[in-house]
Amino acid sequence: MSSSNQFALLKSRRFAPFFWTQALGAFNDNVFKNALVIMAVFQIAAHDPARAASYTNMAAALFIAPFLLFSATSGQLSDKYDKARLAQLVKLFEIGIMVVALFGFLAKSIPLLMTLLFLMGLHSTLFGPLKYGLLPQVLDSRELVGGNGLIEMATFLAILLGQVLGAELISFPDHGTWMVGAACITTALIGLACALRIPPVPAPDPQLKINWNPFSETWNNLGYIRGNRAVLLSCLGISWFWFFGSVFITQLPTYAQNVIGGNAAVYTFLLTLFSLGIGIGSLLCERLSGHKVEIGLVPFGSIGMTLFGADLYFAKPDASGALGLTVAALLQQPWIWRVLIDLLLMAVFSGFFIVPLFALIQTRSDPARRSRVIAANNILNSLFMVVAAGLSTVLLNVAGLSIPQLLLTTALLNAVVAIYIYCLVPEFLMRFLSWILVNTLYRIKLEGLDRIPEEGPALLVCNHVSYMDALIIGGSVRRPVRFVMYYKIFNIPLLSFIFRTAKAIPIAGYKEDPQLLAKAFDEVDQELAEGNVVCIFPEGGLTKDGEIAEFKSGVEKILERRPVPVVPLALRGLWGSIFSRRDSALGRSRLPRRFWSRIGLAAAAPVPPEQASADYLEAQVRALRGADA
The missing domain is CATH 1.20.1250.20 (MFS general substrate transporter like domains)
Structure with a gap:
């Protein structure tokens, strides 16, 4: 079930064992790497700056080389096999590396330790695609940002703590090498214990045939x-x-x-x-x-x-x-x-x-x-x-x-x-401007937006209360939305840039501009044919009294050409804002009278196209909005 608090994920078995597995792996990488670099630079090559610099550069190159060579193979393995099982095998690999590393530290063998550093880079390479590929399989859409945030936070803190501990332990006189080896083996064992608690994660493509050529597969991966x-x-x-x-x-x-x-x-x-x-x-x-x-x-x-x-x-x-x-x-x-x-x-x-x-x-x-x-x-x-x-x-x-x-x-x-x-990709900037405007002016309560299909074409229909409606919907719906809007709203300064960037579709009445009207219907049909989400305001204009006006038949014409699911939406709490027509209706100047006000956006279940008449959709939106305009 979805959690409203990202920290609650740390109590969930579908996330917590994996979280600690990856954090301990990043921690161990850096304990080992930093201890090796400090021993090589400050102990073995303390009086030879050129040799010390070569060790530092060699360590950096050896750790990053597996990411270039074997990431493509690692991605195939994570798509083909159960990620929980792969994580457990990677941890066993890590334990083997650390057992040998203990002897490398005791013997102060730079060639052996550098070889093991390359293998630790391989260990991280194997875990990378697994880590970020697993999250969307075990978290729902509302948890994904929080889960990624926890992973990024843990990774950077683990890197920091690992570097500090590696430096401190290797600096202990006489016993530093023992302490580093013991810490690395212990951490790897705890990591394996956590990995064993990760629930099975089904393979997304079990029939995949592995291409073991890292160069051709790297090119294939870049093609994806x-x-x-x-x-x-x-x-x-x-x-x-x-x-x-x-x-x-x-x-x-x-x-x-x-x-x-x-x-x-x-x-x-x-x-x-x-x-x-x-x-x-x-x-x-x-x-x-x-x-x-x-x-x-x-x-x-x-x-x-x-x-x-x-x-x-x-x-x-x-x-x-x-x-x-x-x-x-x-x-x-x-x-x-x-x-x-x-x-x-x-x-x-x-x-x-x-x-x-x-x-x-x-x-x-x-x-x-x-x-x-x-x-x-x-x-x-x-x-x-x-x-x-x-x-x-x-x-x-x-x-x-x-x-x-x-x-x-x-x-x-x-x-x-x-x-x-x-x-x-103007979508990034458009979403930024929408996010700044909407979150400065409003506090939004969202209901049922997960009912909007994750894939494929869909038509959204919504009541039209203010000039901000498209920004609020576009900033709240996870998929990119193509809006059909009255051409005079489309041409409002500043907002016009956002609407154009979002590829909104301007429309006019038949008496105003029949060619623009026909073009708008063609563009809507093309967007739906390409599997996109389109939003229309079937009232044909902003409400003048806060009530929902009669839905026009344009929605039916769209569905005649392209039958797709229709999701009714309802905006609440926007009547009375500076961007609505309430002040004009009351004959007073439009001035901001409140900021960060509470508004709502709700979605109903998708309506099959054969049932989606204008009257039926209007009734759905009225019921969804309730008494709050």
Whole structure:
């Protein structure tokens, strides 16, 4: 059953065992990786900077290489087999790696440990498509954003805690290697125990034939996303997030030491702040989106990432001149609070950016290929991270940029990339503007919107109360909606941009413009033929008295050409707003008299096309609206 609180999912067996399994896996990855890097850099190659740098770069390359090589194979396995069973096998693999790792740490064998790091990257590669492919199978649509938010929050906190623990344990004199090995084995065993409690998750495509050639299958996987524009751009958006985030995270140690003059504890403090910010943003997505996939948060997130990322440069453009400051000493510097606020809010807005994109991919991908789509996304993520590392090296070492200048450049690039994506897929920007307008003015109670079919054509019919009706419906219904609206409303300044971006269909009366009327009917038929959702207001105009006017016969003409299910909708509480005609009817000026007022949008069960006469649909909408206009 659907839960209204995302934290309630942590008590549910369909989610909780999987949540802890993936969190413990991310935690163990980073305990192992950070302990290895610190042992190699600070113990084995302490007096050889060139050798230390090569170990660091080798570790990063070996961990990310499996994502490029084996994500395509991993996606096939997750689509073909029970994901719970796969998770258990991956955990057994992890235990084997960690048992051998104990001997590698004791012997301080860098070649062995680097090989095992590659295998841990393979472990994460196998778990990635499984993780995001499983969520839509065990959560309903109202839980998906909250579930993704919890997963993102747990992943970043697990990475943070793993890095901290790995660094602390390996630093213990004499017993550090034992402690790291024991911690990794223990964590892997607990992860297996959690995985064994994951209920079976049916395979979406059990007849799939595995293509073991990683190169041809990688190309096939990329083809799955090329054919779906919204999914492709969402994958590119997520990959850009990893480009953006990897630049900031990679430069954070140097920024902490050379720019703000902090010691190692200051770096840990900044990393903690950044991880907490992403966790907070990820969790807030559910509340801000109203328990649905709200892609309007994506532009909101990118705006915050750009503004606060750029302000990080202006907060501290030059090195402080200090060296080895503790956290307490740093907090006494007057300029540090602006830096900390920028870093925190940039991370919070990053959470707003990433969570809806993952949810969008999950909901708009073919269920039988969902894990392979996510595998393609992982491949793109890895490529973008490699490019980020290369570009950072060029800008720092060849172009001569300072660390703050590099971060400013990345923030400005974020604005350019965001504008480009929103030009390619205007739906993102349209939903953002709708979300801002509607959630500033209203508190919406939604009822029965899950009755709107998830797939295939459908016609929505609704009472028409205000100029905001289309924005409210479009911002509340999870599927993209094509609106048919009176051409004079369609041409209202500012709103016209949103309506055009949403591909609304202007219509006029026969006496006003018969050609526009005929064109509108043709466009409606074409949209329904393509399997889309169309919404009409059968009254033909805004109500003048708050009551529902007679439904015109246009709805019947639409259904004669294209019989599709009809879903009655009813708007409540909008009569009397500045965007309704109440003030005009009362002969007074239109002024805003209340903000954030309570309104409602309700949906009835779909009506078969053979029963959907104008009179019947009007009665349905009247009953659904009740006495509240």
